[in-house]
Amino acid sequence: MNAVQVVENLKQRFPNEPEYIQAVSQVLGTIEEEYNKHPEFDKANLIERLCIPDRVIEFRVSWVDDKGNVRTNMGYRVQHNNVIGPYKGGLRFHQSVNLGILKFLAFEQTFKNSLTTLPMGGAKGGSDFSPRGKSDAEVMRFCQAFMSELYRHIGADVDVPAGDIGVGGREVAYMFGMYKKLTHEWSGILTGKGIQFGGSLIRPEATGYGNVYFLVNMLNTRGIDIKGKTVLVSGSGNVAQYTIEKCIELGAKVVTCSDSDGYIYDPDGITREKLDYIMELKNIERGRIREYAEKYNVKYVEGAKPWFEKADIALPSATQNEINEEAAKALVANGVIAVSEGANMPTTPEAIKIFQDAKILYSPGKAANAGGVAVSGLEMSQNSERLSWSREEVDAKLHSIMNNIHENCVKYGTEPDGYINYVKGANIAGFLKVAKAMMAQGIV
Numbered sequence: 001m002n003a004v005q006v007v008e009n010l011k012q013r014f015p016n017e018p019e020y021i022q023a024v025s026q027v028l029g030t031i032e033e034e035y036n037k038h039p040e041f042d043k044a045n046l047i048e049r050l051c052i053p054d055r056v057i058e059f060r061v062s063w064v065d066d067k068g069n070v071r072t073n074m075g076y077r078v079q080h081n082n083v084i085g086p087y088k089g090g091l092r093f094h095q096s097v098n099l100g101i102l103k104f105l106a107f108e109q110t111f112k113n114s115l116t117t118l119p120m121g122g123a124k125g126g127s128d129f130s131p132r133g134k135s136d137a138e139v140m141r142f143c144q145a146f147m148s149e150l151y152r153h154i155g156a157d158v159d160v161p162a163g164d165i166g167v168g169g170r171e172v173a174y175m176f177g178m179y180k181k182l183t184h185e186w187s188g189i190l191t192g193k194g195i196q197f198g199g200s201l202i203r204p205e206a207t208g209y210g211n212v213y214f215l216v217n218m219l220n221t222r223g224i225d226i227k228g229k230t231v232l233v234s235g236s237g238n239v240a241q242y243t244i245e246k247c248i249e250l251g252a253k254v255v256t257c258s259d260s261d262g263y264i265y266d267p268d269g270i271t272r273e274k275l276d277y278i279m280e281l282k283n284i285e286r287g288r289i290r291e292y293a294e295k296y297n298v299k300y301v302e303g304a305k306p307w308f309e310k311a312d313i314a315l316p317s318a319t320q321n322e323i324n325e326e327a328a329k330a331l332v333a334n335g336v337i338a339v340s341e342g343a344n345m346p347t348t349p350e351a352i353k354i355f356q357d358a359k360i361l362y363s364p365g366k367a368a369n370a371g372g373v374a375v376s377g378l379e380m381s382q383n384s385e386r387l388s389w390s391r392e393e394v395d396a397k398l399h400s401i402m403n404n405i406h407e408n409c410v411k412y413g414t415e416p417d418g419y420i421n422y423v424k425g426a427n428i429a430g431f432l433k434v435a436k437a438m439m440a441q442g443i444v
């Protein structure tokens with residue numbers, strides 16, 4: 001395989017999907033050497049079959065807003081690869097959603113899910129509908145309309161969606177209710193469900209907690225304690241909130257969080273009480289992070305990202321490509337020791353190179369944020385067993401999965417000078433399992 005040639009070929013076939021090409025290019029560049037040790041892979045044209053999704057489902061979603069206007073949005077599900085288990089991955093509702101973004105997310109999900117060691121294939125879906133500024137009733141009608149098409153393409157052993165940006169417990173519950181109504185069946189076809197109807201304890205916390213567990217593993221390789229460290233977090237949604245919670249619990253000081261309008265900087269650190277306020281503001285009142293700055297009289301920077309503040313650790317937890325070259329240079333110049341991705345692909349390729357050249361600890365989302373989908377996998381197991389496990393049991397399993405992913409990154413990513421290239425480690429470990437399963441199952 002010649003990675004550059006394969007990427008060039010995909011670019012020609014899919015010219016309007018830059019995020020998808022970015023994600024593929026990143027993976028192929030790091031697995032090329034390992035891939036070429038297996039001539040049987042090339043003979044089976046494994047790489048093209050692995051990069052191009054099994055199936056893309058695209059549909060119109062029509063719904064009625066509170067004023068009686070009929071609105072239309074696009075709906076998508078990208079079923080990327082189900083070689084190791086049913087398709088699995090979140091749904092994103094955000095105005096920026098397009099096919100290229102969902103294809104990058106589904107591609108990444110395939111490797112991430114493989115890393116968890118649980119039997120889950122990769123998928124992603126969503127819509128260019130944004131819940132922001134919509135009433136509860138509008139969100140419900142949209143979710144019902146979305147599911148009235150999606151339901152025929154999913155199933156507990158077929159494809160199990162979950163949340164992502166703009167899709168939290170409220171949206172999952174509305175979609176679940178509609179699926180049940182349409183099919184006359186209670187089935188674990190979504191994860192991230194409410195605890196009263198088959199959801200797993202710790203699923204809301206899992207992505208953020210998992211990222212901090214992974215970070216602690218990285219810090220341990222250099223004998224560094226998280227306690228007392230200053231942390232920059234971006235985002236203020238699901239992943240950011242539980243990242244902050246775990247950081248506080250472990251004695252770190254989180255000084256920033258953000259939303260798409262700007263970021264707050266709190267030099268005293270976000271305390272438990274202030275985090276409760278953020279949770280109320282974001283999950284119930286659905287307000288803006290600017291209100292935190294007004295309430296606690298701290299700095300708010302409109303239209304900017306937090307990466308130019310000084311800190312020891314950065315945990316991007318908002319969206320893709322939120323750390324560019326300039327931001328990476330500032331982080332390194334300010335002495336950052338670790339960057340661990342709660343979001344999917346938040347760091348541009350140029351910025352990754354800066355982190356790796358500076359030999360700082362840097363882990364890609366497919367390893368560091370795999371805790372969310374891992375606990376989704378555990379929710380599927382509990383649904384199949386018709387049982388629910390305790391908080392302690394699920395948290396212990398999450399912890400052990402994150403430790404295991406870290407070990408695999410070290411195994412496949414340690415370079416001759418001892419530097420752990422977590423990007424390479426995660427990509428090779430995730431790839432090998434999927435590739436071997438694809439080879440075993442023939443050309444299908």
Ligand SMILES: NC(=O)C1=CN([C@@H]2O[C@H](COP(=O)(O)OP(=O)(O)OC[C@H]3O[C@@H](n4cnc5c(N)ncnc54)[C@H](OP(=O)(O)O)[C@@H]3O)[C@@H](O)[C@H]2O)C=CC1
Pocket residue numbers: 163164165166167168207234235236237238239240258259260261317318319320342343344369370372373
């Ligand atoms: N939820 C999960 O379990 C998992 C999520 N992830 C990834 O983590 C990231 C965050 O997801 P999650 O917390 O669930 O989503 P939420 O919708 O709960 O929160 C997203 C946060 O990011 C901000 N944000 C979204 N888009 C942008 C943008 N274009 N520019 C700046 N800020 C933005 C939002 O601000 P605003 O409110 O203004 O839109 C919000 O604060 C995503 O990359 C997602 O793919 C990864 C693994 C699992």
Ligand SMILES: O=C(O)CCC(=O)C(=O)O
Pocket residue numbers: 088089090091109112160161162163164191344369370372373374376
């Ligand atoms: O829990 C899931 O199935 C999906 C989580 C997710 O979307 C992700 O890992 O990016």
